[in-house]
Amino acid sequence: AEIASRFLTLAVAPDAAAALLPDGLERLQALIGGIGTSEIETVTICVSVEHLAHLPPLAGLISVDDAFYSMVSRDYLPDAHYRGFAFHFPGGELDADSQLDRVCRALGIGSGQIEGSIRVTNRLPALRAGHQGLMQEIDGALAGGRLAITGNWFLGVSIEDCLTRSHQEYERLFAG
Numbered sequence: 001a002e003i004a005s006r007f008l009t010l011a012v013a014p015d016a017a018a019a020l021l022p023d024g025l026e027r028l029q030a031l032i033g034g035i036g037t038s039e040i041e042t043v044t045i046c047v048s049v050e051h052l053a054h055l056p057p058l059a060g061l062i063s064v065d066d067a068f069y070s071m072v073s074r075d076y077l078p079d080a081h082y083r084g085f086a087f088h089f090p091g092g093e094l095d096a097d098s099q100l101d102r103v104c105r106a107l108g109i110g111s112g113q114i115e116g117s118i119r120v121t122n123r124l125p126a127l128r129a130g131h132q133g134l135m136q137e138i139d140g141a142l143a144g145g146r147l148a149i150t151g152n153w154f155l156g157v158s159i160e161d162c163l164t165r166s167h168q169e170y171e172r173l174f175a176g
Helices: 012-018 027-034 096-107 131-142 159-174
Strands: 008-011 036-048 058-062 070-075 081-090 114-126 147-150
Touching: 008 159, 012 027, 027 131, 036 096, 058 081, 081 159, 096 114, 096 159, 147 159
Parallel strands: 008 147
Antiparallel strands: 036 081, 036 114, 058 070, 070 081
């Protein structure tokens, strides 16, 4: 089906945005199409606070030369009974048992102390060095047009990024 509108906003991953761009925007399509994606395997666990007395509250970890990329904690929402953690691993590199072993070693616990666990696989934008310059080129290609593009791949990879970018695109198109 063909849909017509005065303005269009794409709020999708970069590969989807590149595929959806209309004819005449080949430069923009090439810029956005160059942003890769990575498969991320997330292991989320719940552990009783009694098993983690040795570990101070923390927001997260960024690993250096380890099997996982990062870990985020839900310690910002204290709970009297449980603590939760989400470990992000590169896709397809470790089996489930090896991931769980790495999680336990990072937290200093045994696998029997985990009270709940969920695994999820996602595709996320893979931002690289020079990304800010690429975003400036994308913004230049969008300038003066009626197309807005938003998502979590403009400033970083976060919900806050979605909000910031969406507000910037609103201001660009409608605040003037």
